[in-house]
Amino acid sequence: AQRVTQPEKLLSVFKGAPVELKCNYSYSGSPELFWYVQYSRQRLQLLLRHISRESIKGFTADLNKGETSFHLKKPFAQEEDSAMYYCALLSAGKSTFGDGTTLTVKP
Amino acid sequence: KAGVTQTPRYLIKTRGQQVTLSCSPISGHRSVSWYQQTPGQGLQFLFEYFSETQRNKGNFPGRFSGRQFSNSRSEMNVSTLELGDSALYLCASSPGGTSKSSEQYFGPGTRLTVT
Numbered sequence: 001a002q003r004v005t006q007p008e009k010l011l012s013v014f015k016g017a018p019v020e021l022k023c024n025y026s027y028s029g030s031p032e033l034f035w036y037v038q039y040s041r042q043r044l045q046l047l048l049r050h051i052s053r054e055s056i057k058g059f060t061a062d063l064n065k066g067e068t069s070f071h072l073k074k075p076f077a078q079e080e081d082s083a084m085y086y087c088a089l090l091s092a093g094k095s096t097f098g099d100g101t102t103l104t105v106k107p
Numbered sequence: 108k109a110g111v112t113q114t115p116r117y118l119i120k121t122r123g124q125q126v127t128l129s130c131s132p133i134s135g136h137r138s139v140s141w142y143q144q145t146p147g148q149g150l151q152f153l154f155e156y157f158s159e160t161q162r163n164k165g166n167f168p169g170r171f172s173g174r175q176f177s178n179s180r181s182e183m184n185v186s187t188l189e190l191g192d193s194a195l196y197l198c199a200s201s202p203g204g205t206s207k208s209s210e211q212y213f214g215p216g217t218r219l220t221v222t
Contacts, residue, residue, distance in 0.1 A: 034210065043110075044197065044213040086150065090209065093163040095140065097150035 002027040004089050006098035013077050014106050021072040021101045023061075023087030032090040033070040035061055036097075039083045047072075047085070057081070077105045109134065111200050111214035119220045125186040128217045130198030132179050138162075138203030139181040140211065141173060144195040153196075156181050157203045185219075193221045 003026045013019045025031060035047040048056045050063040050070060061072045070087060082105045087098040112131045120126050132139050140163075141153040152165040156175035173183045179200075185192055195218050199211035 036213075043215050044199075046210045046212075049210060093138075093155050093157070093209075094165070095142075095152055095211065097142075097152075099149040 002031070002089050002091055002094075002096045004087050004096050004098040006085075006087055006101050008101050009099065010102050010104070012104045012106060015079055016076050019074050019077040019081070019103065019105075021085050021087075021103065023070045023072065023098060025068050025070065025087075025089050027068075027089060027091060029091060033061075033063055034088045034090065035059070035070075035072050036086040036088055037083050038086070044086070077103075079105045079107055081105050111198060111212050113196075113198050113214040113217050115217060116215065117218045117220075119222060120188050121222050122188055122190060124188050125184065126188060126219060128183045128185075128196055128198075128219070130181045130183070130200075130214060132181070132198075132200030133212055136200035136202055136212070137179055138201045138209065139175055139179065140199045140201075141181070141183050142197040142199065143167075144197055144216070145193075150197070153183070188221045190221050193219060195219075 005024045007022050033050040036044050037047045038044045059074045063070050084100050084102050086100045089096045114129045138157045140155040143151045154173050155163040159175045170186045175181045195216040197216045198214045201209040201211045
């Protein structure tokens with residue numbers, strides 16, 4: 001069975017500090033991995049996906065198959081990054097989401 | 108393009124009743140997925156429809172069912188409601204088809220409260 005684990009429910013950093021949101025997955029095949037973000041009073045939206053290997057809003061995420069991880073990183077956090085972040089695994093049309101991490105960036 | 112829309116946005120039902128939720132995907136999207144979001148369980152996958160056929164299913168009892176119409180609009184039905192069915196129900200659409208990567212676009216959700 002596929003599983004996504006986000007070990008931190010809450011993460012708090014100061015503005016300008018680096019931030020890393022952890023995501024570990026368990027799946028035997030080759031998964032597609034995504035990060036979704038939900039800002040206050042907005043709907044859930046895609047932030048980035050591993051297949052495109054792009055940087056969105058300064059965030060990057062690298063798929064590490066050896067460690068089965070897909071951590072989200074940003075070198076300098078901004079206050080507007082405060083939101084709920086979900087890691088998700090898509091396989092055979094079925095999506096599995098982690099429990100989410102609430103990131104707070106303090107001024 | 109208009110985003111994913113869900114109706115109604117809020118709903119209050121009593122135990123034992125049944126409820127139907129509606130989702131209109133982004134124009135051109137053929138895949139619609141449904142999720143249940145609760146504080147205790149997080150986001151849980153209910154099912155996915157593609158071209159009017161249920162293509163994938165999560166681990167929910169048979170009281171949860173759905174369907175998709177020829178215009179890709181989808182409905183979800185929950186029969187014999189229980190208190191534990193109180194949740195935010197999210198719908199997400201994606202282009203679907205044979206694309207290996209299908210990012211999902213989420214609707215605002217329907218907040219169901221069962222009393």
